[in-house]
Every structure is written in C-alpha cells, then in structure tokens.
Amino acid sequence: MACLLGGLWSFDFRKREYALLKPYLERVGVELIVVPARQMRINPLHVPKYTDPRNYASVLADGLVGVLDLPAKSARLLHLIILELYRQFSVLDGSQNYPTLFDVREAAAADKGAHAESRRALVTSLNPILASLHEVLRYRFAWTSEDLANLHLAFDFSGITDIEQNLLLNALLLREFRSRLDRGLSNPKMDLLVVCDEAARLCSRGDSSVADLIGAIRGTGIGLDLSVQSADLTRSILSNTPNKFLGRCASANDYDTIGAAMGLTTDQRRWLTTNLVPGMFVGCLGQGRTLRRPFLFRVPDLRFNSRNGLDQSTRNHVSNLFPKNQNPFE
Incomplete structure (x- = not known):
C-alpha cells in the first residue's frame, strides 16, 4: 500500500519494527526515511x-x-x-x-x-x-505537518520517555488532523496512512484531543492503523473505525468488548477464547457485502528473508485449521 500513497507515518515506540521495512519498501520504489526522535x-x-x-x-x-x-x-x-x-x-x-x-x-x-x-x-x-x-x-x-504528509517516515521514539513520546506524537497528529478539518476537505482520495503500534496512548479512555479528532477526520484523506493490547478504548474509537481485527487476547473482557463491536455472537466470542493462536485473526470490514460479516484469516509468518517471508504452504490457509463443522465462522 505504501507505494500507492503520498505519505506514510509509522511510529515505533519500543521495538523499532517499522524501520526494518526500509530495504523492502525500496524494492517497490518507496524511500522510507527513519527519523530518530532526537533529530526531529x-x-x-x-x-x-x-x-x-x-x-x-x-x-x-x-x-x-x-x-x-x-x-x-x-x-x-x-x-x-x-x-x-x-x-x-x-x-x-x-x-x-x-x-x-x-x-x-x-x-x-x-x-x-x-x-x-x-x-x-x-x-x-x-x-x-x-x-x-x-x-x-x-x-x-x-517542521510542518503539511510537508511531512508527503513523505514516507518511520519515527523511532524508542529512546525517549513515555511522556516525551506522547508529546511528539500528539504534536504531529493534532496539527495534521486540525489542518485538514479546517481546510474543509470532503472525501478526497486517501493520501496519508498513519500506522501506530501500541496506540493505547491515543485510544484509551480519558481526555485526549487527538482521540476526539479521530471521529471527525473521516473523509479527510487520512487512514489510521491503530494497534492496541487491550479493549480500554474510547467509545469514539470503536464507533469510527470501520475495519476491525481481533487477535489472541489475555482477557475475556477484551474478546467481549471488541467482539461485540464487530458483531460477533456469544458462541463466536466463546470459541475465540480457546482457539485463536498467534498469527490467526478474526476480521470485519466496513465495506463489501460479504466481508462486513466476521471472517477468520491467518497471517503467514513474515520472516524478512530472500523469499520475502511469504510461506505459501497449505498449513497457513484457514480452511485447514479447523475440524469440519466446528468452525463457528463458516
């Protein structure tokens, strides 16, 4: 997707995972610029x-x-x-x-x-x-957010404190979100994707001006990919994120909260608590007649090697993971 967008902002807070994508994005003609926090x-x-x-x-x-x-x-x-x-x-x-x-x-x-x-x-x-x-x-x-929005950037926040991370993250997002709203954009083609791992700092319950703006930026050309570890989310996040994906959780409450937001039945949520494994997810999209219903899928083990980490073996196909008639998503 990066090669189709004018801008990409990815944020590494701990593991520096997005910076590892630099050589792979270069293969498709995308220059990913790694930005250490202290050089901003x-x-x-x-x-x-x-x-x-x-x-x-x-x-x-x-x-x-x-x-x-x-x-x-x-x-x-x-x-x-x-x-x-x-x-x-x-x-x-x-x-x-x-x-x-x-x-x-x-x-x-x-x-x-x-x-x-x-x-x-x-x-x-x-x-x-x-x-x-x-x-x-x-x-x-x-730096202006308008200029940064035209670049593919991996922000490396791993060397600074949580409060410093939150300050820089909110400064970037607040300015770009506010600018687009005040510009009066209406349903333009998406030209900026914001990818934030450990996004609880933006989505958790409590006062957050950025979280308040997330519901308002729909239709301004910004795509958001927010990954969180728990279901402690503001209501506006659940209401304004049409595409949801749920992986293995450690809490039944997380399955219930996110599962309910995805339209999962009680039986489906109960099944997930004992059957999800790493790499397996249930998804629900905001568009598409069939994909708006919850569906199971598995992500291949993405090892960055000469084969691009794509394991094509049949064991990665979700149809082979469940005994017949025991999959509540079929």
Missing part, C-alpha cells in the same frame, strides 16, 4: 495551515493537559498563556515567529497571580521534557 524539529505551538490561532490555542491547551497529565484546572491557565504568547509574538496578526514550550514555561513561572497548583504543575512537568528534548523543541518555525 517540532514546535507544538506552530499553528497549522488554514487554522485560526485562537481556535488552535484552545485545542492545544486541552491536548497538553492530557499529555502532561496536568490537573484539569491547568487547561484554563495554559490556554491563557498560549493566547498571550501568540499576541506577544504577533501570531494573531499572521506572524510565523511562533513561541515555543520554553516560552510557555517561562510565562507560567513568571505569572505569580495564577492558580498556584496549576502553575507549579505546569512548570514541574515541562522542566524535564525541555531539558531532555532541548534540541527538538527549540525551533520557532519547525
């Missing part, structure tokens, strides 16, 4: 194209509160600080000399009249991030 140039306060800075200040403040795990009261303080910085840097008048998180930290520390707990929490949360990602976050005019 990101400014979360960089306003997306087509977006009003006043509107973005509110969305960004809510997002930072969730990413930095700040008290709810901090959202108002953060919103006011960002708006004031946009005014001071003439961003409200069209300037592209954007403030940075360093300016946010200094403004919060200097505002002695602000709510003490909110101010202290904001400064305390930003201090280690700014020290660790100084070379990443120091740019006033940073």
Whole structure:
C-alpha cells in the first residue's frame, strides 16, 4: 500500500519494527526515511495551515493537559498563556515567529497571580521534557505537518520517555488532523496512512484531543492503523473505525468488548477464547457485502528473508485449521 500513497507515518515506540521495512519498501520504489526522535524539529505551538490561532490555542491547551497529565484546572491557565504568547509574538496578526514550550514555561513561572497548583504543575512537568528534548523543541518555525504528509517516515521514539513520546506524537497528529478539518476537505482520495503500534496512548479512555479528532477526520484523506493490547478504548474509537481485527487476547473482557463491536455472537466470542493462536485473526470490514460479516484469516509468518517471508504452504490457509463443522465462522 505504501507505494500507492503520498505519505506514510509509522511510529515505533519500543521495538523499532517499522524501520526494518526500509530495504523492502525500496524494492517497490518507496524511500522510507527513519527519523530518530532526537533529530526531529517540532514546535507544538506552530499553528497549522488554514487554522485560526485562537481556535488552535484552545485545542492545544486541552491536548497538553492530557499529555502532561496536568490537573484539569491547568487547561484554563495554559490556554491563557498560549493566547498571550501568540499576541506577544504577533501570531494573531499572521506572524510565523511562533513561541515555543520554553516560552510557555517561562510565562507560567513568571505569572505569580495564577492558580498556584496549576502553575507549579505546569512548570514541574515541562522542566524535564525541555531539558531532555532541548534540541527538538527549540525551533520557532519547525517542521510542518503539511510537508511531512508527503513523505514516507518511520519515527523511532524508542529512546525517549513515555511522556516525551506522547508529546511528539500528539504534536504531529493534532496539527495534521486540525489542518485538514479546517481546510474543509470532503472525501478526497486517501493520501496519508498513519500506522501506530501500541496506540493505547491515543485510544484509551480519558481526555485526549487527538482521540476526539479521530471521529471527525473521516473523509479527510487520512487512514489510521491503530494497534492496541487491550479493549480500554474510547467509545469514539470503536464507533469510527470501520475495519476491525481481533487477535489472541489475555482477557475475556477484551474478546467481549471488541467482539461485540464487530458483531460477533456469544458462541463466536466463546470459541475465540480457546482457539485463536498467534498469527490467526478474526476480521470485519466496513465495506463489501460479504466481508462486513466476521471472517477468520491467518497471517503467514513474515520472516524478512530472500523469499520475502511469504510461506505459501497449505498449513497457513484457514480452511485447514479447523475440524469440519466446528468452525463457528463458516
């Protein structure tokens, strides 16, 4: 699929799996650029194209509160600080000399009249991030999501903390999602695929401005491939992801939650708990008369070797995996 798309964003948080695809994508003419986290140039306060800075200040403040795990009261303080910085840097008048998180930290520390707990929490949360990602976050005019959306990128976040990962991930996605919504795009051809393993940081229940936007970006040309380890998901994720795939889980609750969202019967869900094995999945697509019903399939053991890891032996065909008349999906 990568060769058919204008852009691909894949995110490695632990295992660096997507970076391994680089030589294989080159065979089909796709240049995958591996981007280490500490070589990025990101400014979360960089306003997306087509977006009003006043509107973005509110969305960004809510997002930072969730990413930095700040008290709810901090959202108002953060919103006011960002708006004031946009005014001071003439961003409200069209300037592209954007403030940075360093300016946010200094403004919060200097505002002695602000709510003490909110101010202290904001400064305390930003201090280690700014020290660790100084070379990443120091740019006033940073990489734009519009330019990155035309590239095939594997972001390597494996060497930074979870909070730093969440900050960079949310900064990238929030800007691109917001830009496309404000551009007023309506059902264009998909030109950007976002692939996120361990996507619970985007999909889990709780405050997440990106999760809120996922339901709104349908029809803007973005495809999302989100992999999670549990069913602790926001309702908007289940409602706005038409294609769902379920592999072996460790919890019966996960089978029940995702299975119900896929339209599985009680017997089918019970069967999955004891019969799924690694590499075997049940899928349900949002389009296609037959594929909208749950179906079983197996993914071959993709070993990256001279044969491209494709095992063509019959043991990989799902029809050979179950005794006759004992497969509830037939």
